[in-house]
Amino acid sequence: MLVYPSSIDLSSRTLRCLAGHLATRRGEIGTRWRRLTAGRQALLALAHLRCGDTYAHLAAGFGVGIATAYRYIREAVDVLSMLAPTLDEAMCIAQAKAFVILDGTLLPIDRIAADTPYYPGKHKRHGMNVQVLADPFGRLLWASPALPGSTHDLTAARIHGIVDVDLKAYADKAYQGAGRSVRVSFRGRRLKRWQRRHNSTHAKIRGLGEQAMATLKGWRLLRKLRCSTNRITAIVQAVLVLHHASA
Numbered sequence: 389m390l391v392y393p394s395s396i397d398l399s400s401r402t403l404r405c406l407a408g409h410l411a412t413r414r415g416e417i418g419t420r421w422r423r424l425t426a427g428r429q430a431l432l433a434l435a436h437l438r439c440g441d442t443y444a445h446l447a448a449g450f451g452v453g454i455a456t457a458y459r460y461i462r463e464a465v466d467v468l469s470m471l472a473p474t475l476d477e478a479m480c481i482a483q484a485k486a487f488v489i490l491d492g493t494l495l496p497i498d499r500i501a502a503d504t505p506y507y508p509g510k511h512k513r514h515g516m517n518v519q520v521l522a523d524p525f526g527r528l529l530w531a532s533p534a535l536p537g538s539t540h541d542l543t544a545a546r547i548h549g550i551v552d553v554d555l556k557a558y559a560d561k562a563y564q565g566a567g568r569s570v571r572v573s574f575r576g577r578r579l580k581r582w583q584r585r586h587n588s589t590h591a592k593i594r595g596l597g598e599q600a601m602a603t604l605k606g607w608r609l610l611r612k613l614r615c616s617t618n619r620i621t622a623i624v625q626a627v628l629v630l631h632h633a634s635a
Contacts, residue, residue: 391448391449394435394439396431396434396435396438396439397438398434398438398630398634399634401633401634402434402630402633402634403427403430403431403434405630405633406430406433406434406464406468406630406633407426407427407429407430408426409467409468409471410426410429410430410463410464410467411426413463413467414426423451423452423456424450424452424460428450429460429463429464430464432446432450432457432460432461432464433460433461433464433465434630435449436461436609437465437607437609437623437626437627437630438606438607438608438609439608439609440608440609440611440612443457443458443461446461464626465619465622465623465626466622468625468626468629468630469621469622469623469625469626469629471629472625472626472628472629473530473628473632475530475532475548475549475550475553478521478529478530479553479555481529482521482523482529482555483555485523485524486524486556487524487555487556487557487558487571487593488521488522488523488524488529488555488556488557488558489521489522489523489524489526489557489558489559489593489594489596489597489600490519490520490521490545490550490557490558490559490563490570490597491519491520491522491541491559491560491594491597491598491600491601492517492518492519492520492541492544492545492562493517493518493520493601493604493605494508494513494515494516494517494518494537495515495516495518495534495610495613495620495624496513496514496515496611496612496613497514497515497516497537497612497613497614497617497620498514498612498613498614499514504538505536505537505538506536506537506538506617507537507538508537508538508539509538513537514537515537516534516535516536516537516613516617516620517534517535517536517537517538517539517541517544518531518532518533518534518535518604518624519531519532519541519544519545519548519550520532520597520600520601520604521550521557521600522596522597522599522600524593524596525596525599526596526597526598526599526600527599527600527603527635528600528603528604528628528631529600530628531604531624531625531627531628532544532548532550533548533621533624533625534617534620534621534624535547536617540562541560541562541563542562542563542564542565542566545563545566545570546566551563551566551567551569551570553569554569555569556569556571557569557570557571558570558571558590558593558594558597559571559572559594560572560573560594561573561575571590572590573586573587573590573591574586574587603631604624604627604631607627609623609627610623610624610627
């Protein structure tokens with residue numbers, strides 16, 4: 389088998405951050421020796437999350453077994469997910485902002501047609517629903533636990549308690565009826581001039597939230613998840629922590 393060097397478009401600060409957390413974890417559980425150092429394990433996990441490389445490819449490149457690569461990556465994801473900010477913590481940061489941008493995204497997964505809860509009619513593909521909060525500049529603040537893809541965005545926002553927070557948020561028409569704190573555009577074809585101007589301004593503000601979505605989808609593993617749906621929340625939270633570490 390041929391092995392070639394590659395690159396990951398992340399800063400060395402991100403690598404040092406993850407390596408430090410893994411070294412702390414090894415000290416807590418009393419690890420004496422492993423095939424890879426904490427730094428190499430961190431690099432292995434980043435290659436999987438950022439580039440979407442498979443366990444088989446990573447195992448060959450790092451000189452370990454496939455099962456070992458899986459365990460190392462799972463451990464790194466679990467360590468990071470425990471550091472993810474909660475909604476309350478994200479709201480404390482958002483309180484200093486003029487407003488936040490609320491939006492939902494579908495993370496594609498590989499499921500068969502029989503898995504109805506994961507198949508939203510809008511997107512025509514299986515996936516998981518994740519709610520995202522961004523600041524006025526489009527920077528990612530928080531990502532919610534993943535729900536089955538057929539969950540409506542408004543229902544997901546209510547489940548996570550986002551609509552209960554007293555903070556001005558801009559969102560699309562899917563959040564109609566979320567409450568006064570969530571600003572949505574006017575619906576209908578025959579709108580008055582001031583309503584059309586409002587919708588135009590609203591769309592420009594909400595469009596900044598697409599930058600947060602692009603940030604999330606920049607981690608190639610999230611473009612097509614092939615793991616258990618029970619692991620997707622931990623992966624999203626790990627990506628969120630790494631994004632904040634590299635910002």
